[in-house]
Amino acid sequence: MLFKNFAEHLERLEKISSRLAITDEAVRLLKKLSTEEVAGAIYILMGRLEPTYTGLEFNLGWKMLLRAIGELSAEKNEKVLADFKRKGDVGEVMMDLPPKVFADKKLSVKEVYERLLLIAKYAGGGSIEKKVSELAKLLSDLDQLSAKFVARIVLGRLRLGFSDKTILDALSVAERGDKSARKKLDEAYQIRPDAGHLAAAVLSKGLDKALVRLEVEVGVPVMPALCQRLNQATEIVEKMGEVAAEAKFDGTRVQIHFKRKGFSDGTKVKTFTRNLEENSQMFPELFEMGEWVKSDEGVFDSEAVGIDTKTGKLLPFQMTITRKRKHGITEAASTIPLRFYVFDILARDGKTLLGEPYFERRKILARTIKENKTVVVDEMHRTTDAVELHAWHEKFLAEGFEGAVIKKWNGPYLPGRQGWNWVKIKEKEGSTGKLADTLDLVVMGYYRGRGKRTVFGLGAFLVGVRKDDKVLTIAKIGTGLSDEQFHDLKKRLDNLTALEMPKEYEVDKALEADVWVVPKVVVEIAADEITKSPVHTAGVALRFPRLVKFRDDKDLAGVTTLAEVEEIRLE
Numbered sequence: 292m293l294f295k296n297f298a299e300h301l302e303r304l305e306k307i308s309s310r311l312a313i314t315d316e317a318v319r320l321l322k323k324l325s326t327e328e329v330a331g332a333i334y335i336l337m338g339r340l341e342p343t344y345t346g347l348e349f350n351l352g353w354k355m356l357l358r359a360i361g362e363l364s365a366e367k368n369e370k371v372l373a374d375f376k377r378k379g380d381v382g383e384v385m386m387d388l389p390p391k392v393f394a395d396k397k398l399s400v401k402e403v404y405e406r407l408l409l410i411a412k413y414a415g416g417g418s419i420e421k422k423v424s425e426l427a428k429l430l431s432d433l434d435q436l437s438a439k440f441v442a443r444i445v446l447g448r449l450r451l452g453f454s455d456k457t458i459l460d461a462l463s464v465a466e467r468g469d470k471s472a473r474k475k476l477d478e479a480y481q482i483r484p485d486a487g488h489l490a491a492a493v494l495s496k497g498l499d500k501a502l503v504r505l506e507v508e509v510g511v512p513v514m515p516a517l518c519q520r521l522n523q524a525t526e527i528v529e530k531m532g533e534v535a536a537e538a539k540f541d542g543t544r545v546q547i548h549f550k551r552k553g554f555s556d557g558t559k560v561k562t563f564t565r566n567l568e569e570n571s572q573m574f575p576e577l578f579e580m581g582e583w584v585k586s587d588e589g590v591f592d593s594e595a596v597g598i599d600t601k602t603g604k605l606l607p608f609q610m611t612i613t614r615k616r617k618h619g620i621t622e623a624a625s626t627i628p629l630r631f632y633v634f635d636i637l638a639r640d641g642k643t644l645l646g647e648p649y650f651e652r653r654k655i656l657a658r659t660i661k662e663n664k665t666v667v668v669d670e671m672h673r674t675t676d677a678v679e680l681h682a683w684h685e686k687f688l689a690e691g692f693e694g695a696v697i698k699k700w701n702g703p704y705l706p707g708r709q710g711w712n713w714v715k716i717k718e719k720e721g722s723t724g725k726l727a728d729t730l731d732l733v734v735m736g737y738y739r740g741r742g743k744r745t746v747f748g749l750g751a752f753l754v755g756v757r758k759d760d761k762v763l764t765i766a767k768i769g770t771g772l773s774d775e776q777f778h779d780l781k782k783r784l785d786n787l788t789a790l791e792m793p794k795e796y797e798v799d800k801a802l803e804a805d806v807w808v809v810p811k812v813v814v815e816i817a818a819d820e821i822t823k824s825p826v827h828t829a830g831v832a833l834r835f836p837r838l839v840k841f842r843d844d845k846d847l848a849g850v851t852t853l854a855e856v857e858e859i860r861l862e
Contacts (some may be wrong), residue, residue, distance in 0.1 A: 292323055294403040295395070297332065298437040304451045308794055310760055313453070317461035324400070326495045330487035331404030333458060338449035340408050342485040344512045344567045349411045349445050355423055356381060356445055362427035364388050379790035381446055382439040385430070395434040403429070403441065448809075450794065454760050458486045466498045475502055481514040481706035482507060482645070484567055507638035507645065509548050509588045512563035514706035516592070516635075518696060518715040520728060520858065524681035530711050533700040535649060535671040536683040539693040539715060540632055541608045542596035543844045545570075547631070547666075549580050551587045566846040576629055576665050583663045591656075592635040592704075593666075597627045605630075605691065608840065632669040633660060637704060648701040673700060684716050726818050728859055730833070730851045731842055733762060734812040735796055736804025737784060738769075747777040749784070753804050754814065754836075755796070756829055758853040762796050762810055763829040765856065766818070771837030779841070784808045797828040810847045815839040821860040829853055831860060 300320045307313050317336070324332050334340050341347045351359075357371045360381075364371070366388075374384050398406075410425050426445065430438045443449050459480060463472040475498070479489055482505045492501035507513055521527050528534065544565040553559050560577045564570055571577075574595070597606035610627060636656040638644055644652055653671065660668050674680050684695040694716050702712040732754035740750030751769030755762040772780070787808040792798060795810070816836050824832035830853075842849070 292325070292328065292332075292400050294398050294400050294437050295434050296323075297335075297400050298434070298440050301336075301440050301449075301451065302436060304453075310457070313451075314457055314460045314464065317453075317457060318464045321461055321465045321490070321494065324494075326491065328399070328401040328404070329494055330491040331408075332400050333487040333490045335400075335404060335407075335444060335449075336451065336453050336458070337455070337486065338444060338447055338451070338453070340404070340411055340444075342487065342567075344484065344563060344569055346569045347411055348447075349422070351419070351422055351426070351445055353381065353446060355419060356426070356442060357384075359423045359427040359430065360384060360388070360442070362423065363430045364392050380443075381448070382443045385439040385442050386435060388435070390435055392431060393435045393438060394432050396432045398432060398437075403433070403437070407441070407444070448789075450789075454795075455480065455484070455486050456760055458490060462490055462493050462498075466493060472498055477707075478502075479505055483511055484514055485511070505643075507590055507643045509550050509590055509638065510554055510561055512546050512548070512567045512569075513590065513637055513645075514567070515544055515546060515565050516705055516713055517708040518713045519708060519711055520855070521714050521716065524677040524684065524716070527697050527714055527716070528675060528677045528680060531697065531699045531702075531714065533673070533675045534680065534697045535653075535673050535700055536680055536687075536695045536697055537634055537669055537671045538687045538690070539696045540594040540596050540605070540669075541693050542594040542605075542611050542632075543608070545574070545593050545595045545631060546637075547577065547580070547589075547591040547593055547633070549584055549586075549589045549591070551581055551584075564844055565849060566844070574629065574631075577631070580666065583661045583666050584659060585661060586640050586659050588641065589639050589659060590637040591633045591660075591666075592637060593631045593633040594669075595629045595631050598630050600626075600628065630664070631666045633666055634669045634671075635704060645704040645706070648703065649698050650700055652704065671698075726820065726859060729815050729817045729839055730756070730765075730856065730859075731813055731845055731849060732756060732765065732816050733810045733847055733850045734780070734784065734808060734814060735762060735764065735798070735810065736792075736807040737781075738767075739805045747774075747781055749777060749781045752780065752784075753798070753802060754816065755810075755850075756853050756856055757847065757850045758829075760795055762793075762847075762850075763853060764796075764798055764802055764827045765824075765829040765831065766816065766827070766833040766836040767802060768816070768836050768838065771835075776838060780812070783812050783841070787811050799826050799828060801826050810850075813842040813845040813847075813850060815842050821856060829856065831856060 304313060304316050357375055361371045374387060378384055406429050410422050413421050459473060459476045460470055462476055463470045466472060479502050546563045548561040550559055560580045561569060562571045562574055597611040599606055636644055636652050639655060639659060656668055660666060672683055687695050697714045699712050705712045735753045735755045737749045737752040740747050751767055753764055754766050755764050789807040789809050792807045793809055817839050818833035819835040821831050822834055
């Protein structure tokens with residue numbers, strides 16, 4: 292397919308707000324793509340060039356992109372910058388250039404994708420200049436509409452309202468004529484979260500053949516298993532039967548992939564967040580992983596927790612998360628060393644273990660990890676007694692943990708939040724608020740401050756919950772933050788501003804923000820209660836909401852759903 296025709300589909304998608312209509316347009320597009328260009332086209336639809344877990348980015352800010360546009364158009368940088376500031380969208384800047392600057396060389400989707408990939412992978416001395424130069428050449432070889440979307444892709448602002456779910460829906464419809472294959476596709480995606488790879492396999496082999504054997508691949512993250520919520524130990528035992536109780540750590544989730552012979556980049560360990568982002572550079576402690584593992588390969592699920600070097604006690608999440616940086620890691624490691632509490636094993640020496648029962652995986656895990664002080668197999672306690680289970684929960688709370696995580700004794704490892712396989716008990720009432728649990732909400736936009744808050748540039752912010760592919764408002768928060776938190780939030784949002792409200796947001800006119808932001812920042816919020824609301828699009832609102840902490844370990848996929856809010860409300 293010519294990229295020009297592909298861009299016409301993107302133009303139509305940009306104007307559609309209905310999820311069903313977006314899916315229909317995606318199906319039409321999928322059916323026109325050749326097998327060799329499907330994966331690249333899917334990544335572009337998602338606004339990237341590879342799966343999230345590879346971490347590939349253009350690393351070109353808007354200033355460098357405007358330089359490329361200046362080279363393309365022979366316009367002075369000052370004029371291009373002024374146009375960008377006026378329009379707020381680099382795509383519209385492209386559409387404002389004289390049509391004669393675009394050669395329209397009839398490039399294919401595959402050609403454009405491969406050139407973008409090459410530009411993104413330039414590294415080393417002079418790489419920025421080379422990226423700018425090659426990007427300017429690519430833009431000049433395109434037609435004007437295609438250049439509009441390519442420029443947005445480079446900045447990560449494609450704004451089509453697409454999600455991985457949309458791709459899976461479209462694949463099911465393309466193959467079966469309806470969404471009946473969605474469950475199978477979901478299961479495959481949870482094990483290998485790569486929509487491009489999955490789409491290419493399904494469209495070339497057919498759905499049944501593509502999904503016949505799903506294996507964990509070392510170096511490719513699996514969607515981490517997540518907990519459901521229940522209130523009482525009695526209810527948990529009635530629903531789950533024989534269980535194991537583990538301490539719930541206040542740390543950061545880390546999926547560890549170990550390969551004794553090394554990955555293609557020469558490293559032996561790769562780690563991933565619960566959002567599937569690679570963060571291996573954060574954990575120099577794991578460079579010695581080979582000394583502690585009795586296998587050639589393995590994939591482990593763990594929680595990393597900071598250790599106080601003086602007392603040996605575990606540190607709270609906000610201290611642990613200071614490791615999330617690109618520089619000074621060695622110094623941070625000496626100041627806040629981490630311990631990795633490993634609680635599951637997903638694969639070992641080429642064998643996928645997801646389908647093995649919990650107790651078998653724990654036996655394999657115990658045989659695989661040697662005793663050491665850095666990578667530690669956490670404790671678990673087997674029981675069928677609700678009184679005993681409640682006692683373990685109380686004991687964990689008294690020891691400073693976040694209570695208990697309860698796992699079905701003979702349950703498989705289920706990626707994502709599926710069934711009643713893993714459960715956490717609601718937190719007690721206390722300093723976090725009167726609700727039984729806190730909520731993880733995404734920041735949708737903010738309102739400029741008045742009076743004292745003008746110095747922050749932010750007086751209140753709007754937060755939302757998920758419902759399918761939509762984000763619905765549930766609270767406007769303007770109190771309960773320290774000056775430092777106001778400054779921190781504004782700094783986090785500065786690079787995420789959007790010219791207009793993102794397509795996935797549903798917001799009442801009475802709550803329209805002064806500044807919209809893309810849904811990237813997740814915050815943990817406590818509140819006194821949940822009440823009905825005629826204004827918030829969730830239909831409910833939080834009473835006396837307050838910020839507990841920033842959840843840098845979560846993205847939109849980890850935000851509390853409206854269904855979960857309703858469960859908490861009815862307790």
